[in-house]
Amino acid sequence: MTWELETDRLVLRPMGRGDVEALVPVLGDPSAMRFYPRPFDRAMVEAWVARTLERYASDGYGLLAIVERGTGEVIGDCGPTRQEVDGEPFVELGWHVRADRQGHGFATEAGAACRDHAWTALAPPRLISLVRPENVPSWSVARALGFRPWRATVRAGMAHVVWTIEAGDEVSR
Numbered sequence: 001m002t003w004e005l006e007t008d009r010l011v012l013r014p015m016g017r018g019d020v021e022a023l024v025p026v027l028g029d030p031s032a033m034r035f036y037p038r039p040f041d042r043a044m045v046e047a048w049v050a051r052t053l054e055r056y057a058s059d060g061y062g063l064l065a066i067v068e069r070g071t072g073e074v075i076g077d078c079g080p081t082r083q084e085v086d087g088e089p090f091v092e093l094g095w096h097v098r099a100d101r102q103g104h105g106f107a108t109e110a111g112a113a114c115r116d117h118a119w120t121a122l123a124p125p126r127l128i129s130l131v132r133p134e135n136v137p138s139w140s141v142a143r144a145l146g147f148r149p150w151r152a153t154v155r156a157g158m159a160h161v162v163w164t165i166e167a168g169d170e171v172s173r
């Protein structure tokens, strides 16, 4: 896993087990995580990081830790994961930002860096983002990155919209 990206305000780097502590308040926030079946407890965050490390090994990529350069703190995660939608594999971009750091454009800044690097590093035919229709903050990030709604699917028993950008349709690059 070699992705290490820098933006004006952020460093995006591979996640490690040492990031669990910082990710507990990100993934465990009951309000921010209201579109998930439940906020993550510590064991779920440990499993999330372990799964990310497995993805680095099996897929060569996975979610990155978002480090705020100003404070050096890990304030979230963002990046690509391999996701199957209705039996077909895609590169999905996802994002989580700690509640007290939301609303500053960090998810959009991190997502833009991941989007741009994904085209170069992975050359997928399309990028997708899987978002519940109710999750306005998340689809606002997708829209700001140039994704558009493509089709509907069901994940974990919940309706999701598949947002997409096609290669060659990289309007916002």
Ligand SMILES: CC(C)(COP(=O)(O)OP(=O)(O)OC[C@H]1O[C@@H](n2cnc3c(N)ncnc32)[C@H](O)[C@@H]1OP(=O)(O)O)[C@@H](O)C(=O)NCCC(=O)NCCS
Pocket: 032, 033, 035, 094, 095, 096, 097, 098, 101, 102, 103, 104, 105, 106, 107, 108, 109, 130, 131, 132, 135, 136, 137, 138, 140, 141, 144
């Ligand atoms: C989705 C999330 C990562 C956005 O993080 P963020 O750093 O606050 O996002 P940004 O500041 O980059 O905002 C991006 C866009 O979302 C909009 N937005 C952010 N929070 C919003 C809210 N609560 N309500 C409505 N719009 C919101 C912003 O106005 C902006 O839109 P614009 O470009 O049209 O102005 C954050 O809300 C989060 O971590 N949510 C919980 C985890 C989650 O649901 N992840 C996605 C799973 S699919």
